[in-house]
Every structure is written in C-alpha cells, then in structure tokens.
Amino acid sequence: MNMPILKVISKLRHLSQSEIAKMAHVSKQAVSLWFQKEESTINIQSTHLHALAQALHLKVDDLLTPLPLSEDSPDKISLKTSLLWDRLYPTLEDFAVALIQHKLKALSRLVEVYGLFESQSIVGKSIWTLFPKYKKYLPPVRRKQCEALWRLEQNQVLN
Amino acid sequence: MAFRTKPSLELAKKTVADAITVALPKTLLMMKAPTFVSRCSEKDLYDLENQPTPPLKDLIKAIKKLK
Numbered sequence: 001m002n003m004p005i006l007k008v009i010s011k012l013r014h015l016s017q018s019e020i021a022k023m024a025h026v027s028k029q030a031v032s033l034w035f036q037k038e039e040s041t042i043n044i045q046s047t048h049l050h051a052l053a054q055a056l057h058l059k060v061d062d063l064l065t066p067l068p069l070s071e072d073s074p075d076k077i078s079l080k081t082s083l084l085w086d087r088l089y090p091t092l093e094d095f096a097v098a099l100i101q102h103k104l105k106a107l108s109r110l111v112e113v114y115g116l117f118e119s120q121s122i123v124g125k126s127i128w129t130l131f132p133k134y135k136k137y138l139p140p141v142r143r144k145q146c147e148a149l150w151r152l153e154q155n156q157v158l159n
Numbered sequence: 160m161a162f163r164t165k166p167s168l169e170l171a172k173k174t175v176a177d178a179i180t181v182a183l184p185k186t187l188l189m190m191k192a193p194t195f196v197s198r199c200s201e202k203d204l205y206d207l208e209n210q211p212t213p214p215l216k217d218l219i220k221a222i223k224k225l226k
Contacts, residue, residue, distance in 0.1 A: 092218065
C-alpha cells in the first residue's frame with residue numbers, strides 16, 4: 001500500500017490511526033508502525049487492503065497508485081523551494097491538502113508565489129472569495145498589488 | 160583613414176574628417192535600450208501565455224479524488 005496516500009486520506013478525512021486500524025481490521029500498533037516507517041510503500045495483506053478500501057469507499061487501486069510528484073523529481077524540489085522554503089507545511093502533499101481545505105495561510109502562500117489568476121486556475125474561485133480573509137498573511141507589497149487587482153476583478157463581476 | 164572624433168556624449172552624431180557620419184556611443188545606447196526593453200516585454204507576454212500547467216494542479220486533482 002502507498003503510505004503517502006494513506007497519510008493524505010487521514011488528513012483529508014480527519015481520521016485517527018485507531019479509526020484506520022478498525023477499518024483495515026488490524027491492530028492500532030500495526031497502523032502506528034505503518035505511519036512510522038519511512039518507506040513510501042508497505043506490505044499489507046490483501047484482505048486488510050480490501051477492507052480498508054471498502055471502508056474508505058475507494059478502489060483498491062486508489063490505495064496503490066502513487067500520487068503525482070511522489071518522487072523527489074526536479075519539479076517537486078523546485079515547487080518545494082518556491083512554496084515551502086520556510087517549511088510552512090512539512091510536505092507538498094500537506095500543502096495541497098491545506099489548499100483543498102481552504103486554509104488561509106496556504107492560500108496566501110499560493111497567491112504570493114503564483115498570483116491571483118494562476119492560483120484561481122489551481123484552486124478555483126475561492127481564491128477571489130476568500131481574499132479578504134487571507135490577504136493579511138501576504139507580504140505588504142504583494143498585498144497592495146493583489147488588493148488593486150482584486151478590486152478591479154470585483155468591479156468587473158458587479159458590472 | 161583615421162577617426163578623430165572626441166568622445167563627446169553631447170552630440171548624437173559626429174562627422175569625421177573624411178565626411179563619414181558616425182553615431183556616438185550614447186546614441187547607440189539610446190537606440191538599443193528601448194529595443195531591448197521591448198523585446199523583454201514580448202518575451203514576458205509570450206511566457207505568460209505559454210506557461211505550462213503547474214504540476215501542483217495535478218497533485219491537487221489527484222488528492223481531491225481521495226476526499
């Protein structure tokens with residue numbers, strides 16, 4: 001089973017290790033060991049894998065196929081350098097989960113690096129609707145630029 | 160033929176002894192700089208329009224499926 005996927009699922013769905021253990025019909029200790037291992041794949045009996053997939057309403061394949069950017073490719077390193085230079089989130093997957101959950105600091109970092117329009121293409125319209133909430137996390141100069149752009153966009157929407 | 164131009168930055172061109180007009184360095188610089196700036200802007204616009212999809216988008220798409 002692919003561990004980065006299970007870690008992402010547990011964060012996305014706010015699942016504890018004991019809840020995962022119940023779903024996979026294994027002990028809490030076993031799940032704790034899975035999470036401690038540094039390898040990206042772990043060996044697990046197919047019956048447990050099926051049970052876990054079923055409980056999560058996913059296909060078995062979903063738990064086996066690695067996520068994009070799973071290996072330390074130049075793309076991933078470059079993204080981590082530009083977005084997580086200060087370790088705002090420990091991994092790129094954590095950052096992506098935070099963006100999906102509309103965490104304000106994550107949205108602000110994305111806008112700081114990519115700008116409002118490019119960020120909209122990545123996350124969606126929430127970049128514009130949540131701007132008043134996350135703009136306080138933007139550096140002053142960037143915030144000023146974005147505010148001007150945001151006002152223009154709002155005027156266009158209203159007209 | 161010997162050029163006898165003085166290195167003056169005040170004049171745009173200088174006619175040397177044999178009636179050949181040459182442009183002075185400042186003039187050349189003034190002509191080249193706008194071209195250079197304009198070319199850079201073109202390049203910026205080109206890059207903006209042809210930006211590849213950030214790989215982060217694919218990661219978010221894949222994670223959303225697990226929600």
